[in-house]
Each structure stands twice: as C-alpha cells, then as structure tokens.
Amino acid sequence: MPRYIKVASAAPSPHSARYSHAVEANGFLFITGQLPVDPADPDAPLPSTIRAQADVVFRNLILIAEASGYSLSDTVFARIYLSHFDEDYEGFNQVYHWHFDDDARMPGRTTVGVATLGRNARVEIDLTLARRG
Structure with a gap:
C-alpha cells in the first residue's frame, strides 16, 4: 500500500501545483x-548561481528524505534537469x-x-x- 508523504516544513508555495513531497511503495x-525554493520563504528570489541553487535543492531533498525515514545515502537513482546545461554542468557536479x-x-x-524550469x-x-536491508 503506497504511503503519500507531505512534509509541513517543505510545503510549496500556495500557488504551486498540488503534489506529495514523496511517495513510498514497496520499499522505495x-x-x-x-526546485531551489526556500520552504521558509517560498516567494523569495532564487539564488543566482548553480552552486547556490543546487545547495538549496539538496537541503530540500534531505529534509524530505529524513522526514520520510530515509537518508540521502539511500539514493539509488537521481534525475537532474539543468536549464543551462553547458554553462552549469561542471558547477552542479561539484555540489x-x-x-x-x-x-x-x-x-x-x-x-x-x-529549455526551462519552474520559477526560471x-x-x-x-x-x-x-x-x-
């Protein structure tokens, strides 16, 4: 039976699409x-650099993983979308x-x-x- 997880401290902006932060099913x-949105201030401007944006994204991912009873080290697959691929690939990889x-x-x-991501x-x-286990 799937478990649909919403993390109060990771809530999206009120004008965001509706979704669960995570879904657990069959051990996954x-x-x-x-996105690089600060959940404490979802309407704030996004950081300007790829490294700063990636840091915020990882903080959000860690917050949701840990609130769901997992750790980032439990990751088996990552899907990354870059809107400035050639410019940002190396800087993103550092983070x-x-x-x-x-x-x-x-x-x-x-x-x-x-071509584009939400909130640019x-x-x-x-x-x-x-x-x-």
Missing part, C-alpha cells in the same frame, strides 16, 4: 522534483559529488538539459531511494 521512496562522495555507492543518474530555476532534481 520517490521524492518529487525539487552533487559533495553529497554523493562514495564511489562504491554512487547512485544511477540521468542529467538532462531542458537553473536546476531541479528528483530522487528514488531504497530502504536498506
């Missing part, structure tokens, strides 16, 4: 794509590899260049995590 947690630094447990990954963000990430 699927975290909805996260990504800080969070996923164990070469023996590197999640699968797809990185896609897209430079990055959006969704994750699939697996329950250990």
